[in-house]
């Protein structure tokens with residue numbers, strides 16, 4: 471009798487092999503007696519693009535702020551590249567939902583800030599900032615002030631500002647939600663192009679499930695709050711490079727959308743019920 475040798479271990483993919491860049495271990499975040507998120511566990515591999523979706527008020531920004539070191543967990547730990555986060559992190563680029571440019575500084579001065587805080591000398595700062603503004607399609611706009619730019623152009627400046635220092639982790643909190651749909655598609659493709667050049671760990675928060683699937687390697691769903699937690703995590707096995715407008719027409723995209731929405735929908739409904 472011969473015994474078939476069956477390897478019980480799943481074949482690891484590239485993603486599972488990559489080292490973990492962000493680890494969120496049993497993290498609980500509270501504001502006074504209000505427990506916003508409880509016992510959250512998430513890891514993001516180096517070079518992985520994680521999208522987080524969940525109903526409004528469930529604690530998405532709170533989790534991002536814990537990674538950035540802006541908020542301290544009530545319990546549990548957050549680590550970046552194996553080092554526990556204590557205080558504001560230098561190794562991250564944060565793209566905020568709201569306009570975060572200094573209105574009294576020009577595009578180039580705003581982008582330079584990302585390097586100034588890291589002590590890069592003036593001539594190098596200028597050269598790198600010029601080249602990043604060109605990279606995000608803003609050559610010729612270096613000396614404009616934020617109020618002289620469109621919403622999409624301001625986002626481009628912010629993108630350059632967040633990426634210029636080559637952060638280990640990029641955090642994005644609904645960065646494109648204020649843009650019209652065409653500008654949003656342009657910016658999403660732009661982001662994918664830049665990310666593809668030099669893959670970093672990304673944690674992106676969005677309300678928009680289509681955006682999460684179109685951009686992410688994985689989509690994690692958060693439960694309605696209070697005491698929100700990760701309820702499910704879906705791998706997105708759509709090949710790259712992707713065009714965000716086109717990929718939405720792919721039948722596999724639609725299948726993923728249906729599956730993930732089935733899980734997210736209940737949480738969105740719960741969050742509306744709790745508000746009444």
Ligand SMILES: Nc1ncnc2c1ncn2[C@@H]1O[C@H](COP(=O)(O)OP(=O)(O)OP(=O)(O)O)[C@@H](O)[C@H]1O
Pocket residue numbers: 501504506524525526527528529530531532533695
């Ligand atoms: N500084 C604070 N003090 C008290 N409660 C807070 C504070 N910040 C957030 N909260 C509460 O914690 C919960 C989670 O907030 P958070 O901003 O993380 O939600 P969110 O998922 O990002 O929502 P949205 O999708 O609307 O941006 C909410 O109920 C919010 O009211």
Ligand SMILES: [Mg+2]
Pocket residue numbers: 530531532643
């Ligand atoms: Mg938020």
